[in-house]
Amino acid sequence: MNIGTAAERSGLPAKTIRYYEEIGLLKPDRSDNGYRDYSAADVHKLRFLQRSRSLGFSVEECRQLLSLYDDQERESADVKAIAQAKLAEIDRKLAELAGLRDMLRHLVANCHGDDRPDCPIIDGLSGEGDLRSAAACHGKG
Amino acid sequence: MNIGTAAERSGLPAKTIRYYEEIGLLKPDRSDNGYRDYSAADVHKLRFLQRSRSLGFSVEECRQLLSLYDDQERESADVKAIAQAKLAEIDRKLAELAGLRDMLRHLVANCHGDDRPDCPIIDGLSGEGDLRSAAACHGKG
């Protein structure tokens, strides 16, 4: 399929897809007319790239993760090591995101515009202290 | 406190902290000697910036989120609208991260290096199809 279709299906702009090719993340075939020709597997990779980039993984990290797919003949231990390191990082990110979510939920639920000027809600946003103590500033007692 | 201490406590490089000041995310006081002087609240903001940037939020999004803290006199409806929009995005990110984690867990648990060349593990990584069907390629069943 052409790059436009791949872009649509992956959620990435065509510009970005060409850039990913330029830096060696992906090598689509070329049609006789010189157009890039993406396979379903390419689109899978692109979708994966879109997801993991938007979640804060660097292009180099994405390259490593993609290598789990591409380098079928590498040592199983390597694959596991990479995947496990990423797992730990994902778990950390999950915890941080959950913290952010809880704080914002609390903010939505408890703030009515009557905030005092130094409400320590940011304590929660910054991941310090616990949610309930930050909550105290808005519960109006 | 000086920028070095703030850097240490926030997890951000001093360079980045100065850059955040330059683009107006933060305005620390200045000591008589011209050194930047960070308050505990500043460090909270920096920690928050460190977290949310690493989770894939843009600087502009972070600016909005910080405004929940800074613009105490803004309409409560505004605050809620911003927070709720971010909540939806965070929930989406949480779901995607959880998907990524589950796939990698499966990879760690089930791949022994005997993969066939087009194992569709990437289907799961790309967020398409469900985990169990991707799992089938490795379960050797």
Added chain:
DNA sequence: CTTGACCTTCCAGCGACTGGAAGCACTACA
């Protein structure tokens, strides 16, 4: 056979840092 959408390459610019130079401020220690 032209219009318009889509593709190509190339080059420039932007967002978000990051590194390094040149120089001032502070602490410590002879």
Added chain:
DNA sequence: TGTAGTGCTTCCAGTCGCTGGAAGGTCAAG
């Protein structure tokens, strides 16, 4: 009091990851 060392300052340049735009080739429709 001098001086070494560390940390701070500004400024400028470079990098990473895109992103926009120009100039031009390709293709399906009317």
